[in-house]
Structure formats: C-alpha cells, structure tokens
Amino acid sequence: MPAVSGSRLRARLERLARFGGLPGGGVTRSCWSPPHEEARAWLLGEIRAAGLQAWVDPAGNVFGGLGTATFDQARPVVLTGSHIDTVPEGGMLDGALGVIAGLECLQAVHESGTAPARPLAVAAWSDEEGRYGSLFGSRAFCGLLDTARIPEMASVDGERLVDAMARAGFEAARAPEARAPAGAVAAYVELHIEQGARLEEGGVQIGNVEVIVGVRRTRVVFHGQADHAGTTPMERRRDAFLGAADFALRARELVVAEGSGRSVTNFGVVQVHPGASNIVPGRAELVHEMRDPEAAVLEALARKTAALAQEVARGRALSVELRPMSATLPAPCSPRVQAAVDDACTALGLSCRRLYSAAGHDAQNLAQVTDAGMVFVPSQGGRSHRVDESSDWADLERGARVLLHTLLALAR
Numbered sequence: 001m002p003a004v005s006g007s008r009l010r011a012r013l014e015r016l017a018r019f020g021g022l023p024g025g026g027v028t029r030s031c032w033s034p035p036h037e038e039a040r041a042w043l044l045g046e047i048r049a050a051g052l053q054a055w056v057d058p059a060g061n062v063f064g065g066l067g068t069a070t071f072d073q074a075r076p077v078v079l080t081g082s083h084i085d086t087v088p089e090g091g092m093l094d095g096a097l098g099v100i101a102g103l104e105c106l107q108a109v110h111e112s113g114t115a116p117a118r119p120l121a122v123a124a125w126s127d128e129e130g131r132y133g134s135l136f137g138s139r140a141f142c143g144l145l146d147t148a149r150i151p152e153m154a155s156v157d158g159e160r161l162v163d164a165m166a167r168a169g170f171e172a173a174r175a176p177e178a179r180a181p182a183g184a185v186a187a188y189v190e191l192h193i194e195q196g197a198r199l200e201e202g203g204v205q206i207g208n209v210e211v212i213v214g215v216r217r218t219r220v221v222f223h224g225q226a227d228h229a230g231t232t233p234m235e236r237r238r239d240a241f242l243g244a245a246d247f248a249l250r251a252r253e254l255v256v257a258e259g260s261g262r263s264v265t266n267f268g269v270v271q272v273h274p275g276a277s278n279i280v281p282g283r284a285e286l287v288h289e290m291r292d293p294e295a296a297v298l299e300a301l302a303r304k305t306a307a308l309a310q311e312v313a314r315g316r317a318l319s320v321e322l323r324p325m326s327a328t329l330p331a332p333c334s335p336r337v338q339a340a341v342d343d344a345c346t347a348l349g350l351s352c353r354r355l356y357s358a359a360g361h362d363a364q365n366l367a368q369v370t371d372a373g374m375v376f377v378p379s380q381g382g383r384s385h386r387v388d389e390s391s392d393w394a395d396l397e398r399g400a401r402v403l404l405h406t407l408l409a410l411a412r
C-alpha cells in the first residue's frame, strides 16, 4: 500500500518557498515572473526525479503523470493539482500545498509498485491568482478562456499578458490550445489550505468541500456635478463621492441583513473624479463584489443592491450606472468525489466536515468538465494571502494522506 512521506512533503514545500521568498518570511511569486519560472523549472526537475512523466502545455500549466504523458479521452486520468503562483507578499502554502502533495501522492504510488486502473496526473495551473487573468491556466485547460480578450489582458500595473508570457518563453495566442479533449479527465480533486478559521475553531481535521462560492462584480458609477469646493453652497452640491459612500455603507447592511448568512460583500476599488481637494467630486466609481454559495441568493442581492443604488442616487440628486463586470456561478462539487473524501477520512480515522469554499479555486473550472472536489486542511488563525499564513505540518501531512486515499479510490 502506498504511503506519503511527511518529511519529503515538508522538504519540498520549504524548498519551493525559497523561490520568491521574502527576507521576513512569505513569498512573492507572480505567474511568469523570474522566481515563478525558476520554480517551474525546479518543479519539472522534481517530477522527473520522482520517476514521473513531465510536460508543460501552451497555457504554461505544468503536469506530472503516472502512466500517462498526455490527455487522451481513450485513457481518462484522475487528476489533482493546484498552483505555484502567489499573491504579492503571500504565504508558502496557498496553492503550493496542492501541487507538492499531489506530486508526493504520485511518487508514493510509483514507488509502491501498485498500478491503479486509471492513470494519475498532477497539475500546477498557471496564474491562479489572476495577475493577468484569474484562474488562467485551468480556464484554458477547460476551454473557458475568452480567447478574444487575450491581446488586451494586462496586470494592474499595465504589463500585458502577451509580453509577460513571451518573457517566460510562451506565446499567449496559443494558450487556447491547452484545452483538454472532452472526457480526458475522469475526476479532479484539489488539496488546499482552508484560508479561513472554520476547521480550526471546530477542532476538525479535514474539510470536504460541497460548493465553491459564486462571485459577482459590478462597477457602480455615480454621476453628480463637479463644482468649486469653496464657493458652492453646501445645499447646492451634487457630490458623487457622498453617493458612493452612502451606497457602500447601505449595501453592506443590506447584504448582511438580507443575504443568506454566508453572503459577503466588498468595495475594494474606489475612484473619485476629478480627484482634487478643491473640487466637489463630479463622478465616483466603485467596484462592488458579492459572494455566496447559492446562485439564487446572489441574484436576489444583485437586484436589491441595484434598486438601492437608484434610491441613493435619487435622494442625492445624482444619477447612477451599474456595469456588470463578471458573474461566476457557484460551482457544486461532485457527490462522487465528496463520498470518496468521506470514505478516506473514515478509513484514516480523521474527523471531517462538509463546508463551502469562500474563495475561488481552479477546481471550479474543472467542475465544468468533470467530477471535481476539494479537500481542505486547517489554516492557523484562518490567515491567508499574507506572509504569516501557516498550518501545522501534521495537518498538511494528514491532508496529503486523504488526497492519496481519494485519488486511489477514484482511479480504481
């Protein structure tokens, strides 16, 4: 029976954390950046050294295969994976865990000499964190890339995807060729840190994900009248910023009061025009994000917040425009994969809880083309997307053991 090596898992996670490692801890390793490309080369070397097949597709996804070196509908693979890119000043486990644990599982199976009925593969999906386009690699693999947008895709600081990929030796226009043939993936399961505190607070060892939240983003633009900030009497002002601020506060209250209890909302981008201290703001733009595991809840909240924006605008003699930016539907995980994860926990004597993922993951794209699921391990203090992101080594090893058990069950 194959068994994961906790010491090898830890050694590889610590090694990977040195690519883009920051002096005070944490990692900055954006996709296509030099540290990311060094990490990619290292990972390919580790895959080969483990006795597995290694390859890279035109979207920059890295694969390791046991019993396969390609995706072919004649021999569907059981696939695992995650990502090796990080957010700026991120942690060493987000994404890295799923890739390194996947590699460890395949190596353990290879070394044990057992031959599962289906081939196994591990993926490191490119640009999961969305420096140039969120979940880029898994989108390409699942045929969900908006190909027409590739030439204009760019990071917040304006670097084009086309140029970033070229620097790393890839041709962005060819990324859609990464699409896997229909039926080539028999199942997908991704191990990830929870990035929240539910498991730790509940004293539960393993999370079995039922659904990944849907996310709606809308640009909300309030139009007022730019005026002299000294000479215009207060009662005559049509201040677009105050409309935006009023809306943000009231939309938050609405989502808390009328959402599902799991609904969350954020205003992470705010722009005021013309943006001078001596001019009453004539225009204010917000990016309004809402998340919930249920599509109907998101739909209802979108309707109510849109009505609220109109009400706020009317009350302040402003006008408002709502421009939908993106709407990702919640992605339910497959009952078959969830059952395999439950069985693995029972067999290993680990406590397990069903939960939803409040963050987006590559698994949501895979869920559109195959039976997909996710395994979570506790995050200390729920901390993630920060340099002090951490989990107990014992919890990480437990997650890898659940992953191995689940992969073998799905490959039977």
Ligand SMILES: [Zn+2]
Pocket (backbone or CB within 6 Å): 083, 094, 095, 128, 192
């Ligand atoms: Zn991640």
